[in-house]
Amino acid sequence: MLDRIKVAAQYCIPQHLISRLAGRFAQAEAGKLTQAAISWFIKRYKVNMSEAEQESPADYASFNAFFTRPLKAGMRPIIEGDEQLAHPVDGAVSQLGDIEQGRVFQAKGHDFSARELLGGDKALAEEFRDGKFATIYLSPSDYHRIHMPCKGTLRQMVYVPGDLFSVNPLTAQNVPNLFARNERVAAIFDTEQGPMAMVLVGATIVASIETVWAGTITPPRGKQVFSWDYHNNPITLDKGEEMGRFKLGSTVVMLFAKDAIDFAEGLSAEQTTRMGELFATRK
Structure with a gap:
């Protein structure tokens, strides 16, 4: 029942408006508010920051910068061979x-x-x-x-x-x-x-x-x-x-x-x- 409610709700919500508002917050450089959001996200979703080029939430000026974070060099080696x-x-x-x-x-x-x-x-x-x-x-x-x-x-x-x-x-x-x-x-x-x-x-x-x-x-x-x-x-x-x-x-x-x-x-x-x-x- 809960799953059906979750799916049905998506037909009702203003998808584009919510996404635009989320986008504005994600690109904002809001100081402590941004850092708090990043810290919460890391804890909530168990993000492995040891792989990131910059490991501390304080290193990211915006949520977008954190979300699209680069990894440390060599963290994802590419399979070799043209085939x-x-x-x-x-x-x-x-x-x-x-x-x-x-x-x-x-x-x-x-x-x-x-x-x-x-x-x-x-x-x-x-x-x-x-x-x-x-x-x-x-x-x-x-x-x-x-x-x-x-x-x-x-x-x-x-x-x-x-x-x-x-x-x-x-x-x-x-x-x-x-x-x-x-x-x-x-x-x-x-x-x-x-x-x-x-x-x-x-x-x-x-x-x-x-x-x-x-x-x-x-x-x-x-x-x-x-x-x-x-x-x-x-x-x-x-x-x-x-x-x-x-x-x-x-x-x-x-x-x-x-x-x-x-x-x-x-x-x-x-x-x-x-x-x-x-x-x-x-x-």
């Missing part, structure tokens, strides 16, 4: 597997359209038909920078407006079409194994999504999908290089073309991931 893909984030696998008839599995009884996930572009979605997907959830305690699983050249970025439901496991199991209805940014890369989509999904109180090439993605509010083409201004990122970050936590959905990769042996739903470890191998 090996690295995990892009710290988190936990929500689901992974085959894209079947253009649809991506979300949870028991729920799936969603790859075309809708990518903003409605039919030709783009066709590049991933019969390919593979992986959905990785970042909890509040995780490291929230997103890195490249392999070397790739940015071809296109797509911003898709939408809702801001929570993306935790409970919501994924109960809100239909969750990852293709929430606000999101899809980055499309050309790689040695073919096209790869990295879709950064927004959520309740996720103040913003950033990429290293465009900064904070904040198109005007509304229902319009925005797309940026990078063919004439190619941006190439190496394996393990940062490609984006969440200001407050969320989910990454990755799409790969048919016969492009095999996931690492034993990788399965609910498994913890660590950025840089073996994620998949190129076919």
Whole structure:
């Protein structure tokens, strides 16, 4: 009963207003209030600050600076080898597997359209038909920078407006079409194994999504999908290089073309991931 109430409440709350207010607080440099919020968060979510480049809450002027904190050098070594893909984030696998008839599995009884996930572009979605997907959830305690699983050249970025439901496991199991209805940014890369989509999904109180090439993605509010083409201004990122970050936590959905990769042996739903470890191998 309590779980149903939690899910139902998300349909009623002003998701965008709450997220905007959270974003204002997260970027504010409010001195002792900011330090108190960071200290509470560390204790509440058992954040391992020994991994952080700066371990003390007093080292962070804003909550955003704390939440997107860098790690100490060498804390996440990147798997070597051109055939090996690295995990892009710290988190936990929500689901992974085959894209079947253009649809991506979300949870028991729920799936969603790859075309809708990518903003409605039919030709783009066709590049991933019969390919593979992986959905990785970042909890509040995780490291929230997103890195490249392999070397790739940015071809296109797509911003898709939408809702801001929570993306935790409970919501994924109960809100239909969750990852293709929430606000999101899809980055499309050309790689040695073919096209790869990295879709950064927004959520309740996720103040913003950033990429290293465009900064904070904040198109005007509304229902319009925005797309940026990078063919004439190619941006190439190496394996393990940062490609984006969440200001407050969320989910990454990755799409790969048919016969492009095999996931690492034993990788399965609910498994913890660590950025840089073996994620998949190129076919």
